Amino acid sequence: MRLSIVNVSKTFPSVKALDDVSMEFAPGEVHALMGENGAGKSTLLKIVTGLYRPDAGLLKLDGELVEFFSPRDALAAGIGAVHQERNLVPRFSVGENILLEHPPGRRGFIDYGAIYDRARVLLELLDPGIDVRAEVATLSVAQMQIVEIAKALSLNARVLLLDEPTASITDHEAEALFKVIARLKAEGVAIVFVSHKLDEVLTISDRVTVLRDGRVMASGEAIAEMSRRRLVSLMIGREERIADVAGGAKQGKVALELREIATSYGHSGINLRLHEAEILGLYGLVGAGRSELARSIIGDGRITGGAICVGDRPARIRNPNEALRRHRIGYVSEDRKGEGLVLSHSIVSNIAVTIWRRIATRLWLIPPVVERNAVTPQVQRLAIKSFSLDQTVDTLSGGNQQKVSLAKWLAAKTDILLIDEPTVGIDIKTKVELHELIAQIARDGAAVLLISSDMAEMITLADRILVMHNFAVVGEFVNDRIYENGSEAIMSAIHAAEKDRKHLHDRAAIA
Amino acid sequence: MIGFRKFASQEWAGLAAIFVLGSALAAFLSPSFLTEYNIYVMLRSASVELLVAFSQMIVLAIGQMNLAVGALGGLVAVLFGAMLQLLGLPLPLAILIALLIGIVGGFINGLLTTRTGINGFIITLATGSAFTGINLGLTESRPFHGIPVEFVALGDSRWSFVPALLWPPLIVAPLLAIFLYRTKSGRKLLAVGGNMRAAELSGISANAMIIVAHAISGGLAGLAAVLAVSQLGAAQPEIGSTWLLISFAGPIIGGTALAGGYVSILGAMLAVLVIALIENMLVLMKVDPYWVRFALGGLVLVTVGVNRWRAHQMGRN
Amino acid sequence: MKPHFGRMSGIAVVMGLMLTGGAAIASDNHIVVAPGGPHPYFAVWEQAAADAQKDFGIASVKYRVPSDWKLELQTELMESLASQGVNGLGIFPGDPVGVNSTIAELKTRGIPVVTLGGCAQDPTDAVFCFATDPYKTTYTMTKALIAAIGGKGNIVHITGQIIDTNTKLREDAVQKAIDETNGAVKLLQTVADTDLDPTVADQKISALFAASKDQIDGIIATAHNSSAVTAKQLRSLGDKRIKFIGFDDDQAVLDDIKDGFAFGTYLQNAYGQAYLGAYALDLLASKTCTMKADAPWDKSPQTVHFIDSGVLKVTADNLATAKDEMKKMATGIQSKFKATYLNCK
């Protein structure tokens, strides 16, 4: 089915989100929709899926005019989508979530057998490891993402919109997804693919449309004729810049040391040394136990063995409150909507939360002016775009939200900062800004532990890299910031660990 | 052992264990506890409360609350009485109309909630006051006594220790279970409670489900009221005036999520039974009236504590 | 609705008054009688108010009911009535202690308040209390029950809300009557909080029967709904051995007496309370009369300005003639009231 978007405009009270936008998604093609955060992609997707109505312009399916008043209409017309927000019912099973739109059954009754059978078929394409009967609430973030994709596939949609489907899944799972996409393409489905991962886009798409500030910059150009450089300059309006983060700051004293740490999450024998003015990278695939380690350090998980030293003194950190106040450790969560931000509160509050106690007067009151003055430098430094500091965070774009969640730790000026996946779902321009900022934080003397699954990011930023696999550290090397060397070192560490494990496994099997 | 672990992992397992242990304790302390008649008395008292708990539970399922459960029950009870005494309607017809009134009352709650977009909490608080107002205006707080003898006798009849009044909740419970766990509409309703946005994106009409939940809630409150009339032998205007707390305590102690999207029917039933057991024990043990409330609070806390401890133990393993 | 006993007796009182040439002083007073909340007991007050207005030529006698049994609502009603220019107020106190400050405020504004059906606790500014004495009545009822069960055995007391101050008085009265038997009668159990929601009452009373119906020889119920539910329970139990003495005139209680499931009940003079209350308030508000300082007040644990409105013991023997007896009692009090308690110009 061919979906045409003709001269669509959409204005919100404060901004023109889409300005006379036209494009066409053809059957049997993967069409990448690119653009920075705030370029209007999500608004466009919401119009196509019936969540928003356009102010002007129209939608056509195979040349026929269509109007969507609700998501139901769009679904009925054969348009399916994987949205960015989690759209799962937590206490329902995986299978039921996948088939929520049209559960199999007769006369109003549900046939669970059929649900699980069908869901299993869909999941087998992506990740056979997920139990279709498991409650969604018990799944990991990556698994939920897979379930969302399976859910979209279940629709047998003729137009399939995928908004950042690979943001939180492993490379392995992403590859499975691309195979499925290839098959759907062969079946004549029109696929719209939204992603910030340029390499991914260049590999799997046939055509690309670029949006910038609500306007179309390039419409449906063949990917073969599009270079990476041109794509970036269309998106950001100028040439791509690589973050200037050349290390070289001298390493200071040891700021944080873990000795033979074991945790309730299942880590064991973790040794780690983090110096002042250093960025220590913690690389690993999704599920390697990196975030869990960071959480355990700040007291959000239980340490069951070993010792933590902050500075040169042993520390027992029981909760994040103690981590911040007593040991000056901050943690920028990967789950920014769930843990990093209080979405319904203002920008000011979200940033100043870590310093309220410090800036309060003797009566524990915070004059608004003082709070504002304390926050403004961070807002400016990070170039957070908003028209008022009192704006609630849920009205910000993802990139700006991420900046806010980082800004509060900049404001706190902690000695040690654990940063978890800082650029997931963030556009290129913002990503570069964030990279430079992280480098600056380290240059200013803070000890930074950077967790990332983005190898390029890791190699750009880290001074040293620890490789984690299966809740253990399996390798460590000094990063010379040359991509080939770094990736080689990382992959060999992981492979060696895999082999070891397999070996152990086999031995266990023989015994 | 595997069977036991499976049992213990159930949310209602703690309550079931407490009920059994509590019963054993009561039997040990008071010889009259395990008599056929006493068990009948206890179950008879629980009958209305079970329906009241279900009535609240179905609204909790969509993540809302119904503060008008008792007020609507009271209204249905007196209208039911009026139909029998003043209009002389035949009993089956009167029951049918009473249930319809309950459903309509719930429907109004649901309609107002969805049409205005105002939370059900406020709407049902206001309509509850209105329902009570109609009740008082019609009765001037005097009960209707003209209830057919055979209907009152039905409320007193039993088969061994099973009161006739227990049948309606016993029939409603599996129907609710089938509805919520097996039918498409039921699943949609729970999906709306679990994640309204996701449900809407999946083409489910949240508004329709909210109205359905409120209508069912009203119907169940109406049924509870009809049972209460049979139990009391008179259509008392005070019926429902103390339903509010039990309506929440049953489902919530039983494991239903306050936030919506998950209910435990068996849990709610067991919670109501445990509370009925506690109340029965307090009378059987001849507890000084001044100690009754204290003991009730303490025992509820113990119940919840034990259940929590079980969940904790399961979580650790 | 079936005619209420109280209402019938009330009409009879009016007839009686007319015959004896009841005083018909025209006045421009606005009198209000108000219970503590909606309750079937007070249903006859409405008629009593209308009758008083007509019989005594008062400008208006209104019956106003707070929308719920909450002291706060009654207080608001009283304040509101004062702002609306009422001249005299007869209330059933929502709380015997809690109403006093409002009564005092009304007094300073020149509005006399009498308490009807129940008393305010001394020290109070209420002019007098015209009510059933809970202590004395309960004591009498218990004595009657003890006599009915032959002077020995086990009895149970079923009573109203525990936070109602009168509940304690009733408990004490039951205890006193039992103590006087020197151990021949035992109080098996007191079951409280059975007056508000009949479902709760039903649960407690049925559990009571399940636990010890064979040991119970007599039951006394000292609140309206407690009594109604006990009556219903005894009937469904089909037990005529247990002697039951109830309170008030709920249809279930009267039917039980007729059919032998209940021994008797004590009727309060509800109509008379509102009727006489309005009459007295009119006289007081007109400033033509004042209370006699040395009036022959009855004794009550709650107040020294107590006038017993009387209760009537009704058993199978006098079920038929009860309304006539009620009439006699009410007219008796009414005819002597002015001379006994008032100094009039």
Added chain:
Amino acid sequence: MSTTDLAPTPRARFEIAPQLGLAIIVGLLVVVFAWKQPGFVSSFNLFGMGRSLAVDVTVGFSQMAVLATGGMNLAVGSIGVCSVMFAGYLMQDLGLPVPLAFLLAVMLGGLLGWLNGFTIVRSGVNAFIVTLASANLYSGAMLILTKAQPINVLPPIVSSIGSYEILGYASPALVVALVIGLALYVFYRYSVPGKETLMAGANARAASMSGIAVSRSIILAHVLSGVLAGVAGLMVVARVGAAMPAVGGEDWLLPSFLAPVLGGTALAGGFVSVVGTFLGAMLVTVIRSGLLFVNISNFWLQLFLGLFLLAAVLAQRYRGLFRMRLT
């Protein structure tokens, strides 16, 4: 990433703005009632209304303090009555001076609140169930200790506070309620613990990860709730000049929710409206009192109360000023 590319509507800068509709409705009602019945705005009626308003507002604040954390406090009335009886005991039986007795009684409220909060935080059981049980425990203990007997020989100063008329219109209790309101406004808007409580209520995970001691915030909220319940109880003590076991209890349950929720406080936590709670209580008081002046037959009053309430809420919604913070 952009969920919404830019804010469709910026949230109002001042908390008062969304409450404007409520204020207008209350104002209109007062005008209508006063026009129909001049007695409605007589000094005595205004005084009386203010006095009961003070109790409703304080009870509403007590509930609001816990709603801020996303919990509920079903024990507001039970804590209130415990404070009431304790104050009576201290004054009558121990002969303590009135201010000291009041202070200690309020502290008892705080202590009982602390017990709730502590139990909730330590056990992980939700506030609803814990306070349901503790409501019975507290009022049960009160019944055991007092045998439900009122304490009515209090120093005369107590009831003269209750009936003292400031300028003929205002009750001291109303002034106290206003001062509490002001203090709470400052607390939630400008103070560290207040702001932390709201954050913890909006998203406990995020607040905890930002270094807020969420457990402490929850306990603090319950202490505050207990203190305010105690204050409300003492207002009644002053009002009736006695300590009675019939104060509070379940009678306070629905009103305690009514005022904050009408005023826009979120049941889900993280947002409170002090001004709204005040206006919400005012709305109810005005309707209730106004209906007493209009000639409505006795037993239908409750119906009209419900209908008026419904109409007021709808009107507010219609004006587009009623915010959906209640999920």
